[in-house]
Amino acid sequence: MTEFHQDGRAGIDAELVRRLIADQFPQWADLPVTPVKVDGWDNRTYRLGSDLTARLPTHASYVAAVDKEHRWLPVLAPHLPLEIPEAVAKGAPGEGYPHPWAIRRWIAGRTATVDSVEDLDEFARTIAGFILALQSVDASDGPVAGTHSFFRGASLTTYHDETVEALAVLKDRIDAERAQDVWDAALAASWDRPPVWFHGDIASGNLLVRDGRLAAVIDFGTSGVGDPACDLVIAYTFFSGSSRSTFRDAVQQDDAMWARARGWALWKALITEDVQVIETVLEDR
Structure with missing residues (x-):
């Protein structure tokens, strides 16, 4: 055996x-x-x-x-x-x-890529609509963010030490001072509202496309109820230009939410040494 x-x-x-x-x-x-x-x-x-x-x-x-x-x-x-x-x-x-x-x-569809999506602006609006609908579901008895969600939906402070270590490793390859400012702003923008549902990994690998349009969202393994800022990371990892602006407008989140979203995106990009995403995050104002 x-x-x-x-x-x-x-x-x-x-x-x-x-x-x-x-x-x-x-x-x-x-x-x-x-x-x-x-x-x-x-x-x-x-x-x-x-x-x-x-x-x-x-x-x-x-x-x-x-x-x-x-x-x-x-x-x-x-x-x-x-x-x-x-x-x-x-x-x-x-x-x-x-x-x-x-x-x-089984859900039929292709993994989302820039090439498999017919209209990225429409795609951005569709994802935003999904996120808003998910946030509107009654969260009163849902699984509170924690170990089961790998702390998606919880405080970014969980990953502070890891982020500081990664900044030290990459300090000669990125604008470490700017990255530190982005991280500090994310930690300062704490979530102070009732918890809502989040998916936890809104990424291209979990989005299925049929006929060029978003058809399904899969893999809710990191889902839960808490702070949904982690669901905005796709703005930096998939969208660019007009589609990123479309997503930001359609998802209707405040500046504090976006500060935390940048923190989530920065943390993951730092620990995976994804310099391209780091630069994208740092360029965002």
Whole structure:
């Protein structure tokens, strides 16, 4: 039997999925199991026939998303203007695999890229509308930002030490003084309102396009309720020029929210040494 490690993806393959399905969901045992073309890091995903997927967390730190998404995706879906994953079933540890896992409905579409989107300004307005609709969903009983969301939706102070260390590493490659000012402004612009729903990873890899238009938002593993500033990071990582301005206008957030959004974008770009995004963040006024 395969030995699984807490810090890697080794051992998760189509054969494992076939065994798990045969043991726990025999009604689907005859369906073909194939890897998806574009996979993520937090989960390994496999097509199960033509209508379903099996998603297996690659590490214990991603396991909380299984129950969270199974509980909340059906609550969120009726309120949102775009398709989101549909929770079908939950699998249990088995066949040597140590984590719970999920079966979802397959969503057709291409991963969003600048080339796959027909009209970036329309795309920006559509994403903004999705974010606003998500924020309007009743958050009173939702999962409060914390470890399960990797502190998306919580205070940026969680990542202060990491940011300071990354600034020191990159000080000769970027305008470190300007970056420090942006980070300080983000920390000073604290969230002081009731929590709202956030997705936590509004990024091109989690946006699906059909016929050149945004059709679905996937992967709610870092979702929760709290400060939604993290959902604005796409302004710096995907949009530019008129589409960035369109997104800013359509999403209707205040200056303090944008200060924190810049902080989120800066933190991630610093720790991944993405100088291009860092420069984009620093140019924003």
